[in-house]
Amino acid sequence: MSEPAASAWRTARWALWLPLVLFALFVALVLGGLLRPENRDIPSRMIGQPMPAFALRAAVPDRPGLARGDLADGRAHLVNIFASWCIPCGVEAPQIAQLAAQGAIIDGIAIRDHPEDLAQYLARNGDPYQRIGADDISAVQLAIGSSGVPETFIVDGKGIIRYQHIGDIRPEEVPMILARLKDAS
Amino acid sequence: MLAEFGLAALWLAAALAALQLLGGAMAVRDPDNALGAAVRPVAVVQGLLVAIAFAALVALFGQTDLSVKLVAENSHSAKPLIYKLAGTWGNHEGSMLLWVTVMGLAGGFVALVERRLPEATMRATLAGQAFVSLGFYGFLLFASNPFARLSPPPAEGQGLNPLLQDPGLAFHPPTLYLGYVGLSIAFSFAIGALVTREVGPAFARTMRPWVLGAWIFLTLGITAGSYWAYYDLGWGGWWFWDPVENASLMPWLAATALLHSCSVLAARNALRAWTVMLGVVAFSMSMIGTFLVRSGILTSVHAFAVDPRRGTFILALLAINIGSALVLFALRAATVTEGERFAVTSREGALVFNNVMLSSILGIVLIGTLYPLFTEAFGEKVSVGPPYFNPMTAIFVVPMLLVLAVGPLLRWRRDRLARVQLSLLPPLVVSAGALVAVLALGVRPGLPMVGLVLAPGLAVASMMPLRGRHLRRLPLAVWGMVVAHAGIAVALFGMACDSAFSTEKLVAAHIGDVVAVGPWQVTLSGIEPVAGANWTALEGELLVRYEGGDAIRMTPQARSFWAPPQNTTVSALHTRWNGQLYTVLGEETEDGRWQLRLWWKPFVPLIWGGGFLVALGGVLALAGRVLADLRRIVVRDKIAWRRLRQGRRA
Amino acid sequence: MKARVFAWLLLAALAAPVRADDTMPPAPYAYRQLADPRAEAKAEALMETLRCLVCQSQSIADSDAPIAGDMRNQVRLRIARGEDPEEIRAWLVQRYGDYVTYAPRMTRLTWPLFAAPLGLLALAAVLLRRRFTGGRAA
Numbered sequence: 018m019s020e021p022a023a024s025a026w027r028t029a030r031w032a033l034w035l036p037l038v039l040f041a042l043f044v045a046l047v048l049g050g051l052l053r054p055e056n057r058d059i060p061s062r063m064i065g066q067p068m069p070a071f072a073l074r075a076a077v078p079d080r081p082g083l084a085r086g087d088l089a090d091g092r093a094h095l096v097n098i099f100a101s102w103c104i105p106c107g108v109e110a111p112q113i114a115q116l117a118a119q120g121a122i123i124d125g126i127a128i129r130d131h132p133e134d135l136a137q138y139l140a141r142n143g144d145p146y147q148r149i150g151a152d153d154i155s156a157v158q159l160a161i162g163s164s165g166v167p168e169t170f171i172v173d174g175k176g177i178i179r180y181q182h183i184g185d186i187r188p189e190e191v192p193m194i195l196a197r198l199k200d201a202s
Numbered sequence: 203m204l205a206e207f208g209l210a211a212l213w214l215a216a217a218l219a220a221l222q223l224l225g226g227a228m229a230v231r232d233p234d235n236a237l238g239a240a241v242r243p244v245a246v247v248q249g250l251l252v253a254i255a256f257a258a259l260v261a262l263f264g265q266t267d268l269s270v271k272l273v274a275e276n277s278h279s280a281k282p283l284i285y286k287l288a289g290t291w292g293n294h295e296g297s298m299l300l301w302v303t304v305m306g307l308a309g310g311f312v313a314l315v316e317r318r319l320p321e322a323t324m325r326a327t328l329a330g331q332a333f334v335s336l337g338f339y340g341f342l343l344f345a346s347n348p349f350a351r352l353s354p355p356p357a358e359g360q361g362l363n364p365l366l367q368d369p370g371l372a373f374h375p376p377t378l379y380l381g382y383v384g385l386s387i388a389f390s391f392a393i394g395a396l397v398t399r400e401v402g403p404a405f406a407r408t409m410r411p412w413v414l415g416a417w418i419f420l421t422l423g424i425t426a427g428s429y430w431a432y433y434d435l436g437w438g439g440w441w442f443w444d445p446v447e448n449a450s451l452m453p454w455l456a457a458t459a460l461l462h463s464c465s466v467l468a469a470r471n472a473l474r475a476w477t478v479m480l481g482v483v484a485f486s487m488s489m490i491g492t493f494l495v496r497s498g499i500l501t502s503v504h505a506f507a508v509d510p511r512r513g514t515f516i517l518a519l520l521a522i523n524i525g526s527a528l529v530l531f532a533l534r535a536a537t538v539t540e541g542e543r544f545a546v547t548s549r550e551g552a553l554v555f556n557n558v559m560l561s562s563i564l565g566i567v568l569i570g571t572l573y574p575l576f577t578e579a580f581g582e583k584v585s586v587g588p589p590y591f592n593p594m595t596a597i598f599v600v601p602m603l604l605v606l607a608v609g610p611l612l613r614w615r616r617d618r619l620a621r622v623q624l625s626l627l628p629p630l631v632v633s634a635g636a637l638v639a640v641l642a643l644g645v646r647p648g649l650p651m652v653g654l655v656l657a658p659g660l661a662v663a664s665m666m667p668l669r670g671r672h673l674r675r676l677p678l679a680v681w682g683m684v685v686a687h688a689g690i691a692v693a694l695f696g697m698a699c700d701s702a703f704s705t706e707k708l709v710a711a712h713i714g715d716v717v718a719v720g721p722w723q724v725t726l727s728g729i730e731p732v733a734g735a736n737w738t739a740l741e742g743e744l745l746v747r748y749e750g751g752d753a754i755r756m757t758p759q760a761r762s763f764w765a766p767p768q769n770t771t772v773s774a775l776h777t778r779w780n781g782q783l784y785t786v787l788g789e790e791t792e793d794g795r796w797q798l799r800l801w802w803k804p805f806v807p808l809i810w811g812g813g814f815l816v817a818l819g820g821v822l823a824l825a826g827r828v829l830a831d832l833r834r835i836v837v838r839d840k841i842a843w844r845r846l847r848q849g850r851r852a
Numbered sequence: 853m854k855a856r857v858f859a860w861l862l863l864a865a866l867a868a869p870v871r872a873d874d875t876m877p878p879a880p881y882a883y884r885q886l887a888d889p890r891a892e893a894k895a896e897a898l899m900e901t902l903r904c905l906v907c908q909s910q911s912i913a914d915s916d917a918p919i920a921g922d923m924r925n926q927v928r929l930r931i932a933r934g935e936d937p938e939e940i941r942a943w944l945v946q947r948y949g950d951y952v953t954y955a956p957r958m959t960r961l962t963w964p965l966f967a968a969p970l971g972l973l974a975l976a977a978v979l980l981r982r983r984f985t986g987g988r989a990a
Contacts, residue, residue: 032979033535036479037528043490043572044521050499050575051514057501059583059905062949102874129876129918154879155922162947164905164919437914444909501908543983554983562972569968577961584962585903587911587954597969706896708883792877799883 061162073150083150089176109185117145208258226329249310288372327394378423384416392481425813449491552609633659653698678826686819693812720802882921
């Protein structure tokens with residue numbers, strides 16, 4: 018294609034390779050995204066922070082509710098966030114029982130639950146909880162950065178959050194949880 | 203039998219695509235190669251064969267042949283026929299088959315009718331089309347065969363996602379696909395032009411109608427998609443800057459830029475390398491969009507048929523296709539000069555500005571959409587949403603709209619603003635009036651306010667190119683531009699009104715309660731169970747009155763599908779000239795009241811009305827171009843015929 | 853309802869915390885507006901920019917997920933108490949990280965997002981600098 022030299026002009030050479038470079042960056046970026054194991058957990062940022070103040074009413078009549086003061090009693094607590102309507106909670110129940118059997122202090126926070134349903138759930142799945150607080154509007158859940166059920170937090174004797182476990186605790190994870198509990202006390 | 207027949211047609215089409223690529227490549231090296239002459243007919247037959255394969259799949263879905271795995275997994279015998287047919291593309295394999303079908307048909311159509319470019323460029327173009335198609339054929343045949351059988355066939359199918367069981371949504375994917383994949387033609391033209399170095403006004407004039415066609419479908423697809431999201435999601439929002447929405451917006455932005463740069467290239471032989479680049483980018487955005495949607499790499503409300511493994515395959519495909527096109531561009535574009543220069547104040551100047559702004563918006567949308575992926579590589583999760591996209595795109599949208607008001611009035615090459623200042627007066631006056639009105643109404647400063655002030659002026663400005671012209675003799679293409687630009691103003695006004703004036707009411711109402719929302723009085727008069735072919739629902743009966751006028755009956759539903767089991771809300775909308783009442787029935791509360799969500803959205807339908815006007819503008823422009831071409835062909839044939847007769851007489 | 857369906861699909865695919873539906877009534881202000889329209893408008897604007905944590909890309913203003921309802925309840929109550937919307941956002945970010953807000957903050961990792969418009973304009977200027985004839989010349 019011939020052009021009068023006066024009006025002809027070219028794009029700088031580096032600019033011509035720019036699209037390819039940008040595209041290569043895009044491919045690298047999404048390839049990294051595809052290869053990374055998918056992880057939709059949203060970890061709480063409250064690890065290492067003191068448990069916020071809260072006081073939950075008793076979720077079942079035969080047990081006290083849960084407040085911040087109950088957790089900062091010099092011993093490490095396992096705070097299990099669960100609900101009777103949550104299927105994986107039932108799946109992790111044996112592991113919670115096992116943890117209790119090995120000396121862990123376990124407190125529960127029941128999310129959006131009816132006392133009757135909860136009583137049934139405890140009768141069916143075992144009842145290792147010392148206290149169960151009822152969180153009907155996810156207030157404590159939001160305050161500690163938890164986004165679902167089940168989740169389990171380790172709170173040390175001073176009431177500091179030490180660990181968050183997202184999802185159900187599997188049998189092989191029990192020793193790890195125990196070790197972390199020991200570290201926290 | 204039909205499934206095997208379809209598969210055979212697909213294999214044949216794939217083989218022909220290979221032949222088309224080979225023939226095109228040979229023709230580039232040796233123009234007299236015999237295979238070169240076969241490229242056009244092969245492209246036509248390939249298009250027909252893949253269309254036959256697609257028709258076979260549609261037929262299988264139509265008769266719910268459960269021995270075909272895809273049908274068993276995505277259909278159900280108790281579904282209305284229209285949704286059985288729509289099930290064809292409501293899944294991964296079917297939608298990929300639709301993709302190659304559109305590519306094949308578009309290629310065949312180009313091969314059949316396009317005669318304006320040098321034959322060598324045409325062959326290279328068709329080879330490019332075959333090159334891209336081949337990847338998708340391979341994907342279908344080796345990794346996602348839509349015709350695979352299931353033995354033994356199940357007694358019943360698993361059904362189609364109820365959210366897709368909506369008359370509008372059923373045809374949304376094919377519309378968008380015609381746009382997405384139609385841009386493959388622009389891509390192939392760009393490849394062809396780069397191969398033969400024939401980048402000039404003829405290239406732009408040839409490419410323009412094809413881009414325009416794809417762009418019309420994209421515009422319609424996005425407009426309709428936004429409307430369906432609006433009534434389907436049940437929360438009154440019409441654009442969420444969700445990754446899937448962005449994936450459809452990006453090719454549209456690129457195609458819009460391409461349309462305008464084509465005009466510069468066609469009229470003034472400038473912006474050559476840039477136009478070629480946009481041709482590549484537009485289709486690349488279609489493929490990237492498809493990849494983002496299909497791989498599930500970004501979470502979306504509109505996600506369906508997501509599969510990361512297939513995502514990897516699509517990524518490989520697009521890396522090969524786009525990568526090789528960009529290498530070709532980098533190597534060849536250096537020999538393509540950019541052509542004529544021009545003054546800033548000129549039609550080209552305005553169009554270049556428009557291109558820079560559209561490309562920058564595209565850049566912002568792309569960066570914002572992908573950014574969460576980037577931070578995740580560093581172990582941080584972030585969300586990028588409306589609070590980022592709205593102001594950041596506005597940085598470019600507002601100047602672009604201002605130039606849109608002036609650009610069409612300017613002359614090519616060089617002009618003076620003083621010459622057009624008389625035409626700018628009416629829009630300025632109207633905008634000033636709008637500003638006074640907006641201030642009087644107490645609209646708070648912000649983007650909606652900018653939109654409310656800008657839109658009326660823009661609407662008037664978009665009409666100004668008609669001033670002093672003989673309306674009946676005005677080319678259709680000019681009408682198209684005027685209508686499309688006016689459509690932008692109309693849509694903008696609707697968006698701004700929705701943001702500035704919408705009122706929302708969330709209430710729990712007993713039967714008989716009256717609720718006021720905006721100028722409306724809404725009475726919940728009853729709740730009734732109703733049933734459809736594959737669902738049951740609770741239907742609320744609302745009697746609504748506008749400013750105490752006659753009662754209008756509205757019936758929002760809470761619907762439960764049983765195949766597959768799923769609950770959806772079906773909102774009820776009432777449209778008036780000045781807005782829309784949007785009603786949703788929620789759940790029953792413990793004390794026997796019913797949750798109602800009500801919105802009064804003044805002028806909100808203008809958003810989609812504007813979108814359709816934009817598409818209509820495209821249709822007018824396309825009709826104008828095609829008619830002009832046809833007229834030219836007729837004249838040429840007449841001259842040829844006369845010569846022939848004269849020759850005979852002599 | 854769509855939000856719930858997608859949350860369910862997402863979680864089912866994960867096999868991690870599956871959230872079946874509870875039968876508790878929603879939190880008081882999940883589906884109820886504040887009496888003061890100005891406060892409600894403030895809350896609304898904030899809710900539209902907070903991400904529902906268990907949904908697929910939806911704000912808490914657009915979701916029927918129970919936790920989104922509980923978050924709306926929190927937002928409305930805090931606004932009614934006179935808290936500043938940005939304080940509430942910061943409170944949530946402190947707990948869930950930047951993922952919870954659709955308005956990205958400027959940080960060590962996100963500054964390029966905000967530099968993007970400038971970068972694009974600069975790039976356009978570089979590419980275009982010779983494309984126009986200068987003033988009345990040519």
